[in-house]
Amino acid sequence: MREENREPGRRSLIRGLVGGGTVAALTGSTALLPPPVARADSPPAPGGDPFALPRFEPNGRVREFWVQAESFEHNAVPNGTDAMMGRPFSPEQTTFWALGYRAYTPDWGSPLDPDLGPNGIGANSGIPGPVLRAEAGDVIRVHFRNNDEHYRWPHSMHPHGVVYDRDNDGGWLADDEKRAGSAVPYGESFTYTWYCHPSSVGTWPYHDHSLPQTPPGADPSPGASADTRHGARGSRSQPGRNGPEQDGGAVHGGAAGNGDTAGHADAAGNGDTTGNQDRPRHPGGGHDGEHDGTQHPGHEGGQDDGQDGSQPAGGSQGGGTDDVQHPGHGGQDGGTDDAQHPGHGGQDDGHGTGQDDGTAGGQDAGHGSMVMEIGAELGLFGILVVTDQQTPAVDREFVIFLHDLNRRSARSLGQGLNMFNGRAFVDNTPTCRAKVGDRVRWRIACLGEEFHVFHIHGHRWRSRQGYQGWVDSQIIGPSTTLTIEYTEDNPGDWIYHCHVTHHMTGGMVGRYLVTP
Numbered sequence: 001m002r003e004e005n006r007e008p009g010r011r012s013l014i015r016g017l018v019g020g021g022t023v024a025a026l027t028g029s030t031a032l033l034p035p036p037v038a039r040a041d042s043p044p045a046p047g048g049d050p051f052a053l054p055r056f057e058p059n060g061r062v063r064e065f066w067v068q069a070e071s072f073e074h075n076a077v078p079n080g081t082d083a084m085m086g087r088p089f090s091p092e093q094t095t096f097w098a099l100g101y102r103a104y105t106p107d108w109g110s111p112l113d114p115d116l117g118p119n120g121i122g123a124n125s126g127i128p129g130p131v132l133r134a135e136a137g138d139v140i141r142v143h144f145r146n147n148d149e150h151y152r153w154p155h156s157m158h159p160h161g162v163v164y165d166r167d168n169d170g171g172w173l174a175d176d177e178k179r180a181g182s183a184v185p186y187g188e189s190f191t192y193t194w195y196c197h198p199s200s201v202g203t204w205p206y207h208d209h210s211l212p213q214t215p216p217g218a219d220p221s222p223g224a225s226a227d228t229r230h231g232a233r234g235s236r237s238q239p240g241r242n243g244p245e246q247d248g249g250a251v252h253g254g255a256a257g258n259g260d261t262a263g264h265a266d267a268a269g270n271g272d273t274t275g276n277q278d279r280p281r282h283p284g285g286g287h288d289g290e291h292d293g294t295q296h297p298g299h300e301g302g303q304d305d306g307q308d309g310s311q312p313a314g315g316s317q318g319g320g321t322d323d324v325q326h327p328g329h330g331g332q333d334g335g336t337d338d339a340q341h342p343g344h345g346g347q348d349d350g351h352g353t354g355q356d357d358g359t360a361g362g363q364d365a366g367h368g369s370m371v372m373e374i375g376a377e378l379g380l381f382g383i384l385v386v387t388d389q390q391t392p393a394v395d396r397e398f399v400i401f402l403h404d405l406n407r408r409s410a411r412s413l414g415q416g417l418n419m420f421n422g423r424a425f426v427d428n429t430p431t432c433r434a435k436v437g438d439r440v441r442w443r444i445a446c447l448g449e450e451f452h453v454f455h456i457h458g459h460r461w462r463s464r465q466g467y468q469g470w471v472d473s474q475i476i477g478p479s480t481t482l483t484i485e486y487t488e489d490n491p492g493d494w495i496y497h498c499h500v501t502h503h504m505t506g507g508m509v510g511r512y513l514v515t516p
Contacts, residue, residue, distance in 0.1 A: 053199075054197060054198035054199055055198075056137070056163070056195060056197045056198070057137055058137055058139065058195075059135070059137035059138065061135075061137070061138050061139070062138070062139045062140075062141055063132075063133075063134045063138050063139070063140050063141070064106075064141045064142075064143065065103060065130070065132055065140070065141070065142045065143065066103065066104040066105065066106055066107065066108050066109075066143045066145075067101050067102070067103055067104070067129065067130065067142055067143070067144050067145075067157065068101070068102055068104055068108055068144075068145045068146075068147050069099060069100070069101055069144070069145070069146050069147060069148050069155045069208070069375075069380060070099070070100055070101075070102055070126060070147050070148065070149075071097055071098065071099050071147075071148045071149055071150035071151055072097070072098055072100065072126060072150075073095060073096075073097055073098070074095065074096060074097070074098035074126075074127070074379070074422065075091050075094055075095040076094045076095075076096075076405075076417050076419060076422060076423055076424045076428070076507070077089045077093075077094040077417075077423070077424050077425055077428050077507070078423075078428060079425075079427060079428055080094075081425065081427075082424075082425045082505075082507070083425060083426045083427055084425065084426060084504070084505065084509055085505055089414070090414075092412075092414065093413065093414030093415065094413065094414065094417065094424070095412065096378070096405070096410035096412050096413055097150050097151070097216075097378070097410070097412075098126065098127060098378050098379040098422065099126075099148060099151070099155070099208070099375050099378040099379045099380045100125070100126025100127045100128075100129060100379040100380060100422075101126065101128075101129025101130065101157070101380060101381075101382055102124055102125075102126055102129065102130065103121055103124050103129075103130035108143075108145055111124060112124050112130070117397075118393070118394050118395065118396060118397035118441070119133065119397075121133075122383075122399050123421075125422075126379060126422070127379040127381075127401075127421060127422030128379075128381055128382045128383060128399070128401040128421055128422070128445075129206070129380070129381060129382030130382060131382065131383050131384075131385055131399055131443075132206065132382065132383075132384045132385070133385045133386075133387070134196045134384075134385070134386050134387075135196065135386065135387050135388060136196050136197065136198045136200065136201055136386060136387070136388040137196060138195075138196045138386075139193065139194070139195055139196070140159075140162065140192075140193070140194040140195070140196065141191060141192070141193050141194075142157060142191065142192045142194070143189065143191050144156075144157050144184065144189060144190050144191070144192060145184075145188070145189040146184045146185065146186050146187065146188060146189070147186075147187070148186055149186075151213070151216070152186040153186070153210070153213050153374075153375065154172075154183035154184055154185050154186070154210045154211060155183075155184055155208050155210050155375050155380060156170040156171070156172065156181060156182055156183060156184055156190075156208055156209050156210040157170045157192055157206055157207075157208070157209075158170035158171050158206060158207055158208070158209035159192075159194050159204065159206045159384055160204040160205050160206065160384070160479065161200050161202060161204030161384060161386065162194040162195060162196055162197070162200045162204070162384065162386065163194065163195040163196075163197050163200065164192070164193065164194045164195065166179075167179070167180060167181060168181065168192045168193050168194060169181070169182070169209075170182060170192060170209050170210075171209040172209060172210045172211045174211075177211070182209075182210060182211075183210045183211050184210070196386045198388065200386040201386050201387060201388050201391065202385075202386060202481070202483065203383060203384075203385060203443040203444075203445065203481040203482070203483045204383070204384040204385075204386070204445075204481060205381060205382070205383060205384070205401075205445040205446075205447060205479060205481065206381065206382050206383070206384050207373070207375075207376040207380060207381035207382070207447060208373065208375030208376045208380035208381070209373060209376070210375060212370035212371055212372040212373075212374065213370060213371060213374050213375075214369075214370050214371075215371060215374065215408065215409050215410070215411060216411065217411035217412075371408060371409050374409050376447055377403075377405055377409045377410075377447075377448065378405070378409060378410065379422060381401060381403070381445075381447050382401075383399050383401065383443055383445050383481075385443065392439070392485070393439070394438075394439040394440060394441040394485070395434070395438040395439050395440065396432075396433075396434045396438050396439070396440045396441070396488075397440075397441045397442075397443065398430070398432045398440075398441070398442045398443070399421075399443050399444075400420050400421060400430065400442060400443070400444045400445075400454075400496075400510075401420065401421050401444075401445050401446070401447070402418075402419075402420060402444065402445070402446040402447075402448075402452050402454070402476065402498065402508065403419055403422075403446070403447050403448050404416065404417070404418050404419065404448045404449065404450050404503075404506075405417050405419065415506075416506065417506060417507045418450075418498065418502075418503040418504075418506035418507045418508035419507055419508065420508060420509075420510050423507075424506070424507025424508070425507045425509065426495060426509045426510060426511050427511060428507075429507075429508075429509065429510035429511075430510055431510065431511045431512075431513060432496070432510065432511070432512045432513070433512075433513045433514075433515075434488045434512075434513075434514050434515075435488065435491075435514065435515045435516070436488050436489060436490075436491055436514065436515070436516050437487070437488060437489075438487070438488045439485070439487055439488075440485065440486055440487070440488050441483065441484065441485045442456075442482070442483070442484040442485075443481070443482075443483055444476060444481060444482040444483075444484065445476075445480075445481045445482075446476045446477060446478055446479070446480055446481070447478055447479060448478055449478065450478070450500075450503065451475060451476070451477045451478075451500070452475070452476050452477075452498040452499075452500055452503060452508070453473050453474065453475055453476070453498055453499035453500055454473065454474055454476055454482060454496070454498065454499075455472060455473040455496065455497060455498070455499040456472060456484075456494065456496045456512060457494040457495050457496070457512070458490045458492055458494045459472060459486065459490060459494070460472040460486070461484050461485065461486040462486075464482075464483065473499055488514055490514060491514045491515055491516045492514055493511070493513055494511070494512040494513070494514065495509055495510065495511055495512060496509070496510050496511075496512050497509035497510065
């Protein structure tokens with residue numbers, strides 16, 4: 001990966017804010033300390049008591065992060081090419097309204113610069129969110145603000161691996177829907193407090209875990225009352241695709257040109273007819289309320305009846321047949337059309353594994369069903385890293401998130417996509433760089449509904465699972481992570497990819513360049 005060139009003063013500021021945190025002394029306040037553990041033993045030796053718990057010893061340091069959830073138009077294949085299968089794509093086929101977390105200076109002043117170094121926050125482009133780093137003994141305090149100007153859904157931040165109480169969990173339940181921090185409304189904020197025990201050392205995901213929503217373009221279902229109750233948005237118009245692209249990251253054009261027309265519920269569930277209320281803005285965002293009337297394919301007046309109003313290149317009219325066949329596919333596309341995608345031996349669910357009819361778990365989101373954790377499906381996720389004194393230093397650290405998106409949650413897509421860090425297909429996904437002799441670490445996480453097999457060509461490493469020994473491929477499933485470490489010894493132009501074939505041909509492949 002490429003180190004960004006920045007002035008020393010700016011780099012010091014960023015590392016002070018997120019690498020070292022905004023440090024505050026814990027001056028005897030018991031409110032900051034977690035509940036006592038059941039036993040205050042030292043970590044047991046291998047083969048020792050499996051019920052023994054490590055002691056949490058606060059070091060007096062608080063790591064503060066200012067994080068904002070944002071919505072933005074995002075093209076997952078900006079170069080328009082699947083270099084592995086030789087397929088072209090138009091922006092209309094691969095663009096959707098995404099969600100993402102971004103890190104800011106205190107009080108959400110301005111976005112932090114990218115830092116792709118081994119201790120940096122990453123691209124900070126939204127998908128994935130910033131790398132939140134801390135050490136064992138730290139207290140993490142995340143000031144979270146919801147600036148989802150497009151959907152205006154409630155959102156949250158739910159961490160894995162660290163310790164927290166119920167009020168800092170970030171997970172929404174229907175039987176406790178008013179719990180603070182589980183469904184932060186648009187325009188509001190919440191501060192989470194988490195604790196880094198010795199058992200927290202490692203690589204962990206964090207993600208949106210707020211209430212389910214009905215995707216735009218879907219007919220409201222009887223269960224959609226939760227949307228209205230929490231100020232969820234219906235289908236919104238799509239601005240022109242002229243926002244800035246960030247290298248290896250997301251598009252962040254703010255709210256420029258977002259349509260906020262009469263009949264949409266605001267964060268309080270009220271009709272918003274002005275579109276010019278005083279709400280948080282993404283820096284550089286435009287004027288809310290400007291409606292250009294453009295629609296993604298599959299959106300007709302905010303309702304998706306299975307007929308696309310505009311056709312992606314090579315696509316078909318929804319609800320009919322066009323007999324368009326793509327190489328390597330032998331099935332039908334859920335009865336919606338006969339367009340087929342390469343590398344699939346069966347029916348296409350938008351992930352490449354089933355039917356592309358918007359179904360999930362037997363429910364058809366295109367005909368009214370709500371989607372749980374839809375915010376995470378659309379990009380609200382990131383990686384949380386906790387280290388200690390035994391964590392080895394490295395020269396290169398690559399952060400890769402495996403995730404999938406189908407037309408259940410993003411009706412504008414011409415097909416489902418399998419992605420690394422919000423991008424699909426080689427030279428759109430992150431290009432990672434190292435040189436022979438580098439100590440290399442990959443921090444890899446996964447969300448969604450699919451199991452994957454992470455593989456790097458020309459390389460092998462010792463499995464941390466203890467029973468596999470040396471490997472060059474490892475299974476990773478939803479909400480799990482891998483931490484891979486090795487000394488680079490093999491120069492070349494390599495690829496890394498998911499070894500589930502239809503995930504690879506669906507976009508889950510990237511380039512790894514190693515110089516002598």
